[in-house]
Amino acid sequence: MTSFDFPPTPNRCPDAYGPITTYNRLRCSQVAHGFFLDGKQRAKERFERQNEMAQRLEDPNLSERREQIWKHSGRLEAKYLRFLRTKEGLSNYQTIKTIGKGFFGEVRLVRKIQDGKVYALKRLVKTQMISKDQLPRVRAERDALAESDSEWVVKLYTTFQDNTSLYMLMEFLPGGDLMTMLIKYQIFSEDITRFYSAEIINAIEAVHNLGFIHRDIKPDNILLDRGGHVKLADFGLSTGFRKSHDSSYYQELLQKPPAQPDNVLRSQNRNSVNIDEISLTVSNRAQINDWRRSRRLMAYSAVGTPDYIAPELFTKQGYSFDIDWWSLGTIIYECLVGWPPFAAENPYDTYRKIVNWPHTLFFPDDVPLSPIAIHLIRSMVCNSEQRLGRNGASEIKNHPFFAGVDFSSLRNIIRAPFVPPLVSDVDTSCFPVDELPQTTTTDNNDSSSTGATGTGRVEDDQTPTPEMTLPFIGYTFKRFEKTFV
Incomplete structure (x- = not known):
């Protein structure tokens, strides 16, 4: 037997x-891990499909159709393998309209040329991702959406890239977002607030079950589908890598002098009316909506919107999944009162109010709220040690505010209080598209993706550079079953 001597x-x-x-x-370790993890998942899914088909063929009632079913299954698997080899690109889609915009990119409504299906295409500029330390954020969002198969989370179909941008092809949710609803109706009744907050609880619970903390729960990221039900979106901050969410960043920010004094919006002379099946309370519409529109514009910038962020993220304290429940508590407050509990005219004042929440959280005397609703909000907008939900979503579901709510039947049985009146599959009436530029010419940040032809088709740039490709190796993702079945 031969022995081998190896160097130490x-x-x-x-x-x-x-x-x-x-x-x-x-980086190489992360890329290799992601590559083999994706390959393992695809192999596991194919193996499961094969076993399911073998079990199905054991049915004696299928003896005459067994060969036909087996051939059909083989054709689907061949289609799946071709699908994996097919390269996605912008030339496969026709841009219809821009429906969302942020500091790092935009969201467009697009139609796939091959089959005519409509999607939402999110574009992120690579140079912005690199210069603003957003690479972990990009991966976090991709991973969270790729791993999720929940009905409460926006569906991701595929991701691809060119030399300047990253793209995420997602389902189009034509109902808009909760912020647009609040701008339109201002204030919800407790019954309507109960419905939306119950669905948001299901969505946050689904994210937590995946092992993610969303960290950016706000009305802008709560989307509504065709039936008016909630789906959660924008997972870019879910793992906490973003520089602007580092505790030292907020420590420096809190040391800056305030630009303006506190100016919390207040409302008077409230009365109740019925609008589109929703019992709403209406007040000074111009004042509240001016604030909400300015806050939406702030969301388009790098400043962000701190109104819904838990105080743990501003300090050197640790945090856990319960920071998402703080955010939900502030949203419930806004739905019932008309503005977030720590609203101010500038971010510094908002940060300061959140950190000093025991002294700044108040409920206006002229807003009629039930004691149960106030107790729910105070149980969520509080210290982490006492926060409702710190031991799981069931704590919140069992609160008296949700008495009688069947959380398992919200999407399938309960009709949403607001169903968007859509007239086509590309109806964008629920989005603030009038506030967004609708251009088809190139700009400095989008040299490859906005060059449209006469038919609205966008063209690919065929010369990707290593500097804009290597940092994003392993970003590509494809969801076969939901794309073709």
């Missing part, structure tokens, strides 16, 4: 290499 394993000397080498090693 060399000692690891991480300090002997520079930061670039260390970063590349970590």
